[in-house]
Amino acid sequence: MGSRETVNKILRLNTRDKTTLLRSSFLAQMGPTAMPAMMEIVTVANFEARDVLFREGEHAEFFYSVLVGYVRLYRLNKDGREADIRICGPGDTFAECLLALGDTYLYNAQAAEPVTLARFDLQRVRQLAEVQPDVAKAVIRCLSNHLLDTMDCIANDRLQTAPQRVASYLLAACNVQDGPASIRLPFQKSLLAGKLGLAPEALSRAFSSLKRIGVSVRGRSIHVTDVSALKQI
Incomplete structure (x- = not known):
């Protein structure tokens, strides 16, 4: 520190x-x-x-x-x-x-x-x-x-699994109701983990599980292929 x-x-x-x-x-x-x-x-x-x-x-x-x-x-x-x-x-x-x-x-x-x-x-x-x-x-x-x-x-x-917490955060950050969306995190992923009450490794596993519905992560940039699919998590 x-x-x-x-x-x-x-x-x-x-x-x-x-x-x-x-x-x-x-x-x-x-x-x-x-x-x-x-x-x-x-x-x-x-x-x-x-x-x-x-x-x-x-x-x-x-x-x-x-x-x-x-x-x-x-x-x-x-x-x-x-x-x-x-x-x-x-x-x-x-x-x-x-x-x-x-x-x-x-x-x-x-x-x-x-x-x-x-x-x-x-x-x-x-x-x-x-x-x-x-x-x-x-x-x-x-x-x-x-x-x-x-x-x-x-x-x-x-009430929510780790993927559901991440999905809820991404949905709140999206400015569209359906279709694709791109999000840039305002802070490091380690801070997002803390914000969501997750260990960093749990956040990584949650993002990995969301790949199947088209969520991709590169650094602070996150792309969602279909916002509607994210709502179903």
């Missing part, structure tokens, strides 16, 4: 990053009073691929919103085995649960590739939530969305 980089705390949001942040689930529905207050306390941090943002059990100062790139959240067992919890991409927020749960990180976070993150000071946001109802509502909304996503993930783990 990489080590944490020294962070430039005075970076400012460019237009693209500000747009991504304002569309994030945390900020998107804030009103005209709460929004400027949140934007005043945001700082921007850059990390290189494989940099560790924080480790489970460390003192927590910030929660984050992804502006560019992907971050993997994961846990380690005593033998050093890793289990991905979530893959966060642009617009996703993570560690905001600590606004209500305490002052130590509950999992590890690592940059899967070069990333740009918006950081929010936990203590200052807690103070804002006391006087700005929109901030408190945003926290509740984010945590509710995470709960629903987790429930869907558990259901998929129990």
Whole structure:
């Protein structure tokens, strides 16, 4: 694993990053009073691929919103085995649960590739939530969305085979209802495995089983011969 980089705390949001942040689930529905207050306390941090943002059990100062790139959240067992919890991409927020749960990180976070993150000071946001109802509502909304996503993930783990999980992901990424489709993964296949709750070798076996219905993989590029056939998996 990489080590944490020294962070430039005075970076400012460019237009693209500000747009991504304002569309994030945390900020998107804030009103005209709460929004400027949140934007005043945001700082921007850059990390290189494989940099560790924080480790489970460390003192927590910030929660984050992804502006560019992907971050993997994961846990380690005593033998050093890793289990991905979530893959966060642009617009996703993570560690905001600590606004209500305490002052130590509950999992590890690592940059899967070069990333740009918006950081929010936990203590200052807690103070804002006391006087700005929109901030408190945003926290509740984010945590509710995470709960629903987790429930869907558990259901998929129990109800779908590995090929079915991969097929569901590909169907969601397709922009056609039938016929052929081409998809380019936004991240490495190892991240897709973690996102789907699969070991990398299980993902490879799932793709192999989908070859019979015309799914071919070359690097991050995936071609589906017939979307209708994929729906029948």
